[in-house]
């Protein structure tokens with residue numbers, strides 16, 4: 420190799436490396452657009468709303484006076500709806516995922532179901548709202564209740580739970596399954612003693628991520644008829660006069676955090692905008708807390724699982 | 727190539743047959759992996775399956791506990807008959823779970839469950855509906871002793887099985903396979919993932935186990951087959967080429983191909 424050749428190679432490398440640097444910068448910029456936009460929004464919301472956040476904000480019902488208004492009915496409603504959502508989506512989604520992975524014969528029918536589930540995840544949430552309005556609210560007569568809302572959101576996150584379950588199950592090595600069957604275990608014993616315990620971390624993560632998505636859903640909840648102004652709480656079991664039943668709260672009218680926010684942002688008075696910002700800040704914190712819980716749970720549950 | 731298996735058996739008067747492949751064949755979908763295999767497994771003896779990689783050793787081994795039933799498209803042909811009850815293990819009406827309860831298996835790579843040492847061994851008993859605590863504890867201890875692991879783990883039964891060394895994990899898997907008193911234990915290259923010392927302890931263990939149970943072991947290690955087995959079966963591309971008393975097969979193979987393989991001329 421002559422010195423000229425060497426110089427030529429170095430020139431080529433230098434030119435190629437300029438593109439390296441160029442893409443590096445481009446990538447960082449692209450990342451910044453996303454991260455900075457979110458950070459700005461979040462910080463702006465925090466600054467705007469911070470003045471409104473005190474104990475009273477959590478313990479007061481909404482009010483015509485912005486300074487006295489709080490999110491009591493909204494956060495209670497959100498928590499209760501989420502409980503129903505979780506209780507409905509987890510058993511259904513996990514059972515469906517386990518069936519597809521461990522029981523279903525692999526042929527075109529299961530392929531078709533798979534494609535459908537993936538597509539279901541992409542259906543706009545308001546369509547679920549319409550479906551739920553017809554099915555839960557009117558057909559089943561559940562009314563415009565916490566139960567209807569919880570079931571609607573459960574439908575919405577069902578594909579997420581199914582997909583998470585299947586992925587968690589698929590990450591279990593085949594040799595562990597074979598070990599179980601070789602001991603003489605049945606299909607169900609293998610699922611109960613191995614598949615479910617070893618995939619629980621992944622499943623829980625999926626459930627929580629699904630719930631974090633559901634917690635901010637507004638359109639389907641409005642569609643089934645959640646109220647925007649609620650100045651009472653759902654009845655506690657066995658409380659009040661005449662005493663409420665154990666499950667009466669399921670059928671109570673309700674509101675949720677995003678609807679409360681929406682209601683406040685549509686008011687002309689500036690003071691209500693601060694309320695909306697404060698509520699939004701808390702909603703984001705709730706979502707972040709759920710994602711944090713997902714990460715922690717995954718870490719905790721996976722600690723004892725090595726293949 | 728001849729379809730006739732070369733038999734190389736000295737008249738061995740006191741060996742009873744525990745199981746026997748009769749005109750046995752196996753298909754992965756359309757692919758025929760095993761052809762017309764006729765082979766006895768002698769009671770409380772170690773039979774080694776040897777042959778070049780891909781010749782069908784694992785496929786044959788996994789037919790004995792109907793592992794292939796777990797996957798669609800697999801098909802058995804012929805019979806594997808188990809004694810003393812003369813049951814054809816492959817018969818449609820015989821439940822594969824029943825077969826696996828009689829014939830247990832140890833895999834190539836140690837595969838303890840991500841559970842405690844105790845629960846790993848107890849699992850074979852739990853699937854049989856055993857729940858009595860003291861009986862479970864007794865039998866787990868007995869199996870761990872049988873697998874020469876008890877002294878090393880008796881103070882840490884609640885530790886994860888995965889925290890053991892590779893050789894200990896494999897002995898844990900042997901304890902699991904022993905726990906429910908199987909009639910046959912299948913080993914698929916049980917030492918190929920282990921170091922020489924762990925390998926030696928597993929080999930010693932296998933020699934002890936044959937007092938109580940019939941053993942079928944796949945190995946790619948000629949010396950191992952010579953050391954631990956009583957009978958050796960040499961396979962080549964899905965066929966059983968030679969079967970006989972290990973000493974005979976290794977010292978005076980009757981088939982030229984067996985000789986070439988054993989002396990390292992191919993494979």
Ligand SMILES: Nc1ncnc2c1ncn2[C@@H]1O[C@H](COP(=O)(O)OP(=O)(O)O)[C@@H](O)[C@H]1O
Pocket residue numbers: 754757759777778779780781782783784785786
């Ligand atoms: N699941 C499977 N599907 C299709 N062919 C297989 C499968 N497993 C093994 N085979 C084929 O069957 C033959 C025997 O394989 P195997 O029993 O694993 O060989 P060995 O254990 O002797 O190395 C090989 O040709 C292998 O490619």
Ligand SMILES: [Mg+2]
Pocket residue numbers: 783784785944
């Ligand atoms: Mg093999």
